[in-house]
Ligand code: IMP
């Protein structure tokens with residue numbers, strides 16, 4: 207992933223693939239042009255890399271020149287195209303091939319056609335490395351197309367975002383979700399996970415997704431997924447991971463404006479961790495860290511027994527039940543600790559101390575991501 211100005215981009219088309227496509231275009235055009243000496247015309251600025259690589263691969267004599275148009279602001283194409291440097295030579299009777307880096311709306315291409323209308327060229331062919339069919343609004347024929355791409359903003363290989371990115375040898379695509387901090391939060395019962403999640407949520411504009419809450423919400427509101435989950439629960443079966451993932455997906459989509467998510471109660475298994483990774487990947491995002499609050503067993507027992515006295519929660523009142531829950535927690539999370547450690551994403555945080563101290567320790571981890 208790279209950052210240009212305020213935006214994040216992910217790798218999209220590697221240099222090797224671009225090279226192969228440029229080779230194909232050069233060969234194809236050389237075959238069609240035959241014995242004529244063509245004039246290749248690059249549209250500046252974006253096409254400088256395309257032209258440079260293309261003519262190096264062109265197997266026969268040719269001429270090269272450029273015209274310079276300006277049509278883009280930020281990440282949006284504009285109708286208002288300025289001609290900055292026009293044609294400087296007579297093209298009468300010549301075979302002209304326009305070399306473009308990208309054709310988006312086709313506005314630039316319309317201007318190119320306007321420029322060549324009265325030039326009496328023998329033929330005018332359009333070649334472009336990238337083409338966004340969903341964005342194209344014109345009828346001009348595109349004679350040679352390198353790669354058709356979806357209507358998403360790209361940078362690299364001559365293409366820029368507000369001046370940056372032209373020098374990159376490969377092409378990157380804008381991330382659908384901009385930078386996100388996604389955490390998987392763990393902690394044994396009594397570690398203060400809920401309290402800390404509340405603070406982190408506020409401080410970093412994160413959405414706390416507790417799987418238990420999500421289940422209860424969907425079942426209570428009788429959503430399609432809730433009913434599906436309930437049908438398994440009623441049969442005494444485990445809810446399939448895909449159903450849970452679909453519910454989490456809905457939560458993530460509902461909160462598109464958040465800076466990220468705190469996942470709580472999920473994943474519990476390697477398969478779930480992988481499914482969560484896939485879900486985040488489909489949003490151009492990722493899990494950045496598993497953070498586990500670490501508290502010594504004896505302290506947990508003491509805290510929970512204390513809580514049991516005031517809360518009246520039966521499972522907090524009995525020491526052996528408490529110890530079982532703690533053991534079960536470690537049994538369950540050990541696999542995930544390994545899973546995230548292998549990706550350098552596991553962070554154990556000392557969960558003993560004042561609430562503020564612990565929040566500060568958690569913040570230090572998040573700020574370092
Ligand atoms: P059109 O006039 O909308 O076809 O856009 C053509 C020009 O817009 C190209 O020559 C580029 O300079 C610019 N452009 C279009 N799409 C992109 C993109 O995804 N990234 C960077 N520049 C783009």
Ligand code: MG
Pocket residue numbers: 249250251252253307308
């Ligand atoms: Mg251009």
